[in-house]
Amino acid sequence: MTDSILDLHINDGLTDEEIDHEKNTYGPLAEDVRELILLALQTRVDADDVARAREHLAAAREILERDRETGPYGTRYNDSGRYRTWGNAVMGLRNAIAPIGEIHEEPDGRVWADFRLNPAYEGPAGHTHGGVTALVLDQILGDAARAGGHPGMTGTLTVRYRRRTPLGALHAEARIDRVEGRKTFVKGHIADAEGVCVEAEGIFIAPQWMIEHRENLDTSPRRE
Numbered sequence: 001m002t003d004s005i006l007d008l009h010i011n012d013g014l015t016d017e018e019i020d021h022e023k024n025t026y027g028p029l030a031e032d033v034r035e036l037i038l039l040a041l042q043t044r045v046d047a048d049d050v051a052r053a054r055e056h057l058a059a060a061r062e063i064l065e066r067d068r069e070t071g072p073y074g075t076r077y078n079d080s081g082r083y084r085t086w087g088n089a090v091m092g093l094r095n096a097i098a099p100i101g102e103i104h105e106e107p108d109g110r111v112w113a114d115f116r117l118n119p120a121y122e123g124p125a126g127h128t129h130g131g132v133t134a135l136v137l138d139q140i141l142g143d144a145a146r147a148g149g150h151p152g153m154t155g156t157l158t159v160r161y162r163r164r165t166p167l168g169a170l171h172a173e174a175r176i177d178r179v180e181g182r183k184t185f186v187k188g189h190i191a192d193a194e195g196v197c198v199e200a201e202g203i204f205i206a207p208q209w210m211i212e213h214r215e216n217l218d219t220s221p222r223r224e
């Protein structure tokens with residue numbers, strides 16, 4: 001059986017130098033757009049200045065649209081084993097809404113990230129949106145399953161909001177709790193400087209198509 005996820009799992013044959021070049025070209029663009037998202041929320045310049053800024057943005061869009069892809073980014077890799085999930089909503093290098101730069105994997109199976117959520121991720125006044133913390137936890141827990149050699153799709157994600165999550169500096173981490181056949185149970189949390197704000201348990205399930213392609217799947221890819 002084939003699956004549309006596999007269709008977007010592509011060796012695009014780039015050299016490491018070409019990947020580095022793309023990284024250095026498009027990474028800063030996403031950084032600029034991230035800053036623009038915040039500016040759209042926070043600028044207080046007057047209508048004339050907004051109109052002038054929008055003309056510049058229209059000019060930038062016109063340049064960027066000259067050569068573009070139209071579909072999802074998917075997972076791309078090369079012969080030296082560098083994996084790119086640059087469209088990922090949580091940590092994609094080219095995705096301006098992705099709040100996490102890097103997810104670290106420890107030899108003991110713990111997966112963690114330090115990150116900042118700016119006011120574009122607001123839910124309750126001055127605090128992080130609960131859907132955003134769930135988004136981050138889905139990724140971190142899923143990554144712990146993958147890093148532990150048990151990649152899967154999220155079957156169930158249970159989130160317990162213990163206390164409000166502020167905006168600003170946060171820490172997320174997760175580790176595998178147990179594996180039962182195709183199901184991997186993972187636990188994790190998000191904390192601020194005062195301690196845990198949100199806890200989660202996820203059940204990650206390896207579908208049949210993933211098991212069939214298991215031998216082709218590097219579960220600890222050099223992912224960026």
Ligand SMILES: CCCCC/C=C\C/C=C\C/C=C\C/C=C\CCCC(=O)SCCNC(=O)CCNC(=O)[C@H](O)C(C)(C)COP(=O)(O)OP(=O)(O)OC[C@H]1O[C@@H](n2cnc3c(N)ncnc32)[C@H](O)[C@@H]1OP(=O)(O)O
Pocket residue numbers: 005006009138139140142143146151152153154155156181182183203205206207208210213216217
């Ligand atoms: C070379 C190719 C390699 C390709 C690799 C590609 C990708 C790698 C995958 C992951 C990458 C890793 C890390 C990425 C990190 C994070 C990304 C975020 C993750 C997501 O954001 S992902 C999107 C949201 N996610 C979905 O979009 C899932 C949609 N859904 C399904 O794709 C199916 O629904 C599935 C697969 C979940 C189950 O389907 P299925 O047919 O395999 O399940 P089946 O019925 O056979 O049940 C088998 C056993 O699981 C139990 N069970 C069934 N469903 C359950 C559930 N929901 N909760 C709890 N338990 C459940 C049964 O009770 C039974 O348990 P028991 O064996 O004990 O009886």
